[in-house]
Each structure stands twice: as C-alpha cells, then as structure tokens.
Amino acid sequence: MSRRVSDHDVPEGKEMEINSAPSSRRYSSENLPYVHKVGVPPKQNLLKEFTSTVKETFFADDPLRPFKDQTGSRKFVLGIQTLFPIFDWARDYNLSKFKGDLIAGLTIASLCIPQDIGYAKLANLDPQYGLYSSFVPPLVYAFMGSSRDIAIGPVAVVSLLLGTLLQNEIDSSKNPIDYRRLAFTATFFAGITQVTLGFFRLGFLIDFLSHAAIVGFMAGAAVTIALQQLKGLLGIKHFTKKTDIVSVMRSVWGTVNTEWNWETIAIGVSFLVFLFIAKFIGKKNKKFFWVPAIAPLISVIISTFSVYITHAEKHGVQIVRHIDKGVNPISAKEIFFSGEYLVKGFKIGVVAGLIALTEAVAIGRTFAAMKDYQLDGNKEMVALGTMNVVGSMTSCYVATGSFSRSAVNYMAGCNTAVSNIVMSMVVLLTLELITPLFKYTPNAILASIIISAVIGLIDIEAVILLWKIDKFDFVACMGAFFGVVFVSVEIGLLIAVSISFAKILLQVTRPRTAILGKLPRTSVYRNILQYPDAAKVAGIVIVRVDSAIYFSNSNYIKERILRWLTDEDEILKENQLPRIQYLIVEMSPVTDIDTSGIHALEELYRSLQKRDVQIILANPGQVVVDKLHASEYTELIGDDHIFLAVADAVRACTSKMEQP
DSSP states (O other): OOEEOOGGGSOTTOOOEEOSSGGGOSSOTTTOOOOOBOOOOOOOOHHHHHHHHHHHHHOTTOTTGGGTTOOHHHHHHHHHHHHOTHHHHGGGOOHHHHHHHHHHHHHHHHHHHHHHHHHHHHTTOOHHHHHHTTTHHHHHHHHHOOOSSOEEEOOHHHHHHHHHHHHTTSOTTTOHHHHHHHHHHHHHHHHHHHHHHHHTTOGGGGGGSOHHHHHHHHHHHHHHHHHHTHHHHHTOSSOOSOOSHHHHHHHHHTTTTTTOOHHHHHHHHHHHHHHHHHHHHHHHOGGGTHHHHHHHHHHHHHHHHHHHHHTGGGGTOOBOOOOOOSSOOOOGGGSOSSSHHHHHHHHHHHHHHHHHHHHHHHHHHHHHHHHTOOOOHHHHHHHHHHHHHHHHTTTOOOOEEEHHHHHHHHHTTOOSTHHHHHHHHHHHHIIIIIGGGGGGOBHHHHHHHHHHHHGGGOOHHHHHHHHHHOHHHHHHHHHHHHHHHHTOHHHHHHHHHHHHHHHHHHHHHSOOEEEEEEOTTSSOEEETTTOTTOBOOTTEEEEEEOSOBOTTTHHHHHHHHHHHHHHHHHHHHHTTOOOOOEEEEEOTTOOOBOHHHHHHHHHHHHHHHHTTOEEEEEOOOHHHHHHHHHTTHHHHHOGGGEESSHHHHHHHHHHHHHOO
C-alpha cells in the first residue's frame, strides 16, 4: 500500500507517492521540504501471520524444500539420505579421502583409549564402560551425523556431572549394580531428550545457556576434575566423595603423612610433565599435532610396562587391575522403565543430555565454520540422541563430541565421519585383544592424562574478553565458575542457567532508551551520549526506544520517558529557556508491541496532555502501526502525529512552534 504526502504540504500538480518502505521512497526528506506521514499497512490474515511465525521459528531452513516436485521414489531416497547422511556423501567417497580418515581415526583412537578409561572412573564406572562408549556411539553417529570433524565418545565434564548426580542417588561402592543400571537409564533419557529436541526442532532452547555461563561452567568443571585426580596422582586411598574445593583440599592435606605414596607421585608427576611438554610441542608447531595426541597412549604403555617389571603395585602404587575383555554386552533389560529410579534416571538424563548436546553442537559449529560447510543442528540432535539411546542398550553411558579429540581429528586431516568408524574399530580390537594388558596400568597415569586433557577447558582469553566487552557476562561466567568449584557441579550448572535467564529478563524488562540530537549539517538524529556534537532541538525532546514494547517492560519505558522529560524540563527552567512542547518517540527499533505496551502509550499520552506536551511517533514498523490502528491509538493522538522519520517530525513540530 502506498502513502501520500499530505495535501496541504504538496503544491498543486506536485502530488507524488511514497513507498511503504522508508529506504525505497522516491524522494528523500533531504531534497524536499515535504513532511512524509506513515499510512496504515494492509491488514494481515491472522492464520497466515501465525503460520509465518511458526515456520520462521521452527522451519526457517525449510526442510521440505528438497522434496518438492520430486517423484515418490526420489522422495524415498532423499528421506533416507536426510536420516542417514552417510548415503549422500558416500557416493563421492574415494581412496584419497579414506587415507585422511584412516590417519585421523588411528590418531584419535590412540588419544581416546587412555582417556576413556579415566573418564569412566570420573563417572564411578568400571574402565571398560568408557571403552564401550567409544565403540557403539561413534558407529551410530557416523551413519546419522552431519559433522565431518566431530569425534564422539565420553567427555570429562559430562562424566563428572553424571558421576556426581548418580552418586547422590546410589552409592557406587555399596550398590554397583543398581548404580550401573541408573547410569544406563540416565543415558537412555539423555538420548530421548536429544532426539525430542531435534525432532520437534527445539534446538534453539539450548541457546538460552549463554556463552559466558558455558565458559565459566567448563572452567569450574575443569578445576574440579583436576582436583579430583589428586586422589590417583598422590596415591590416596580414602578420598572425599564431595567435589567442592574445600572438601577436596581437606581430604588431600589430611592424608599427607598417612596415605601419600612417593612412588605414585613420581610416576604421576613425571608423566604429567611429559604430557604438558607434548602439548607445548603440538601447540608450537601444528605439524606435530600427533605428538600430544599419541603422548597419552605412550605414557600408558611405558608406565604399565615399568610397573609390571618392577612390581610397583606391591609398594603401594595403585593399578587398574582388571578390565573386562570382549565387546559391549546388551544392557536393554537393565534400564529402569519402572520403579523409584525411573524418575531419578529421567531427571539426571535430561540434565546430562542438555549439557552433552550443548558441548557437541558448539564443537560441530566451530569446525563447520572453519571448513565452511553447513551443519544442521536439528539433525545433529537426532543423531546424538539416537546414538545415546542405542548406547544405553549396549552398556554405554552418555557420549558426545569431545573438543580435544575433535581438534586432533581436524588437524589430522579427517574428511568425513569415517574417522569415527576407524576409531571405533580400533577400540573394538582393544576390547577383544588388548584389555588384559591394562591390568598393571597405574591410576596415577590416568589421573595425569585427565588433568592434561581438562586444562584446555579453562579459557583465560575468553574470560578476559568477557571482562572487556560485557561486565554482566563476566559476572555470569564467574558465578558459574565459583558455583562449581566451591559448591558442586549441579549448583554451578544451576547458577549458570539462572544467570543466563536473569540476563535475558534484565534486557527484556529494562531496555535501553536514549535522547537524540541533530548532527550538524545533516538531518540525522543520533544518541547525544554517543555523538557529543549532536544538538538538542529547542522545545522538543526526542527519545529512542531500543526494544519491542511488551507487558514486561511497558511501564518501565513509560516511566523512563517521563523521567527524561522531567529532567529536560528542569534543565530548561534553570537556564530560563522555553518549555518542552513536543515529545518525539523514535520507534524504528520497536519491532513489536502488545496490548500492555499500547496501554502504556495511552497512559503516556494522558500524562503528557496534563503537561501540555504533544506526543509524536516517528517511523513505527508495519506490525506496530497495524496494532496502533487496530487499538485506535492513532485516532487518540491523531493520524497527523505519526511520521516517516525523526527529521520529518521535527520539521512539522518546528513549523507549528514558529506559527504565531
């Protein structure tokens, strides 16, 4: 619908039309002295508007587009390829790509095997369950996942979180069978949660956990995990089951004279130094990425052989002792589908599933951006969820994308998810042939490997950047960090989520407003705090609202505008200048308004009437104008008090003030 310049402003024979979009009008207010008014947009159909909103929220990528105008057989093939992307990219797979995937798969396998054994201990499970979780889930993901670079398996943060939450319900040392069953139950529901989010395209929900909160939570979890490893690194037998730093340090220093074992400390510290040196070499020269990747396995081999030939276990060095040989046993019957542990498993699974999903999606997006390909977040959720559901039925606990292994996978030159299949096959051979050789592996080595792995989760540069950019983000980061370190993992997570939501609420309920002034020699109006040379217009206050106006912030916006007006009036009185006659509200940033917002504008109008001040609206969007007309607010203030731009509104107000 076009808008016309008001007849009394346009000379005879000069009538012209202005397009609805301000940016596409034929004549700018800079070239003509005419005042451009805003017209009424065409009324939208409610069903179409609702359908459009739902589509944009859940189906912005239009997943059905590839299926349009296709034959039935073609639709079936596309459906299979959508569910199993491997059938799409496998058509172009060749020997050259396999070489890269083979090297990458062998490299990450050498890293994951010792890590998996250690991470299983974090989850209070026997070592073989960590290996099980790097066999089945990566295979499932390779067929269903859309990321080329992500490496699947147990990760430190989720292992610690799962172990802490499970231990709160069942003591793993007193009732290991039910503990293991609850772990499978939690894994099952973690997978169901992930599949549900992906199937119903609710992936945007995980974005509510802010980047700042994730940085703090990960750093806190890294410190907590590292502190937990002091048990194995120092040879302590009686260690606290709590995770807070106070309890851990009390447990450490309380056993200095009774349980610390110097042989264990020597093994652990020496190999920890070796692992850090290997990391430094890999970081210094990217060509040597394989050095830190293979260092953990070398450490395990050398330390295990040393303990075997010296029989250090007889001198107090704690060893793994036993890892079950063989492939994953079926565990579907062990999942609690009824009884008191069903609800507990569900709650733990939802939390662990969301954290695992957040980490995996973040990793996948990072490497997809580096290689410049698209990653379908909803497909990823379905793939991750399916692999955990299948994993829960094959003796696995929650698996997800590992950042350290994914980074090695990327640097090793992986091309497709086949690298996960190669890694899975190596783990299978390990389970079938090599597990008895881990009998003499010292726990101190596993502790060293975990400490060296989790240190990378502490991102100091990100924390410094948060401080520089947004102090509230920094507070959120530190809140999550200290919550994890000084209380517990679940409390730290709760703080992270709470602060993320608090930030959203604060931004929604207390939006920014600004006083605008005119830039010299232009018709542009900008924030006077940002542009010191912007000058206020005599007799007029121009306020910009930088947010949609909803029930949550409408009263604040109304009161803030009135405070701006009161402050300006006081300044004018002190300087004996003419009073304010017009209030112009710049509404271009106002994307939407609800009934509470309109009610607040009506109250603002009445308050201004008592002060003998006229309200003017400048450049409201289509949705806002539609609602203002539907509520008859435009009739209340007058159709001639809504303008295309601030400059138009100022000219109209100035001309009226100049009239005798």
